[in-house]
Amino acid sequence: MKIGIIGTGNMGRILAEALIDGNAVSPSSMMITNRTLSKALEIQNRYPDLTLGRNATEVAENADAIFLCVKPHDVLGVLETINPVLSRNKCVISITSPISVNQIESKVDCSVMRIIPSITNRALAGVSLFSFGARCTMEWRETLFTLFKKISVPLEIEEEITRVASDIVSCGPAFFSHLVQSFINGAVKETEIDQNTATKLTSEMLIGLGELLSQNHYTLQSLQEKVCVLGGITGEGIKVLDRETGDMFQQVFRATQKKYETELERIKEQFGL
Structure with missing residues (x-):
């Protein structure tokens, strides 16, 4: 099977590198292109057996x-x-959430699906979100599902939860990176710790947290209960978090949904449905 990637910006590049590094496909079975070919050439320089297409049609x-x-x-x-x-x-x-498989199917006669990747797929981890077109063959469904098992946990989702699912798996790393940076900055401003040490400690803590969850030692709730001893220091910090965060995440999802609805209207105008 020959894989073609049209567009090698952030997600296109992540997808290409993850599929190759995860041994899902070989470089020789992939062809890529980009409007600015120099971006695609950067990837080919790393994987010389990969083919560079001159344009989207060739790919x-x-x-x-x-x-x-x-x-x-x-x-x-x-x-x-x-x-x-x-x-x-x-x-x-398609890897973009505002465009439905039905809209793409209205323009082409082949099998169609949507796979929304995550930056975490670059580490051969995280979730990839699948939606299938009505004409998508069972062979293609099974082939791509198997392919993405090499770099992620593939999950089929319903159309109505596309945005929130994408917010969690695709936007989530950016959201939590922002929070983590604020966590580090707070430590530096309020104590004697320096930025580099705080960053190192926090990064290693997050890796450890991920391992605890990955290895099923704890759930998120049981982990918090283990660390948060009644009347202890952690509990005081949790009180502040409860007080200050409030409905913060509700507002996050409200904002992303509002932006998504605007995008949907613009896409509907383009596709005529």
């Missing part, structure tokens, strides 16, 4: 599974460009 013509890793408002233009070379046995995969 779509030579690949079996074609990943569209471009901005949402560029997807329709790419679909219209590559449609003449899309035979029925190919599969088009």
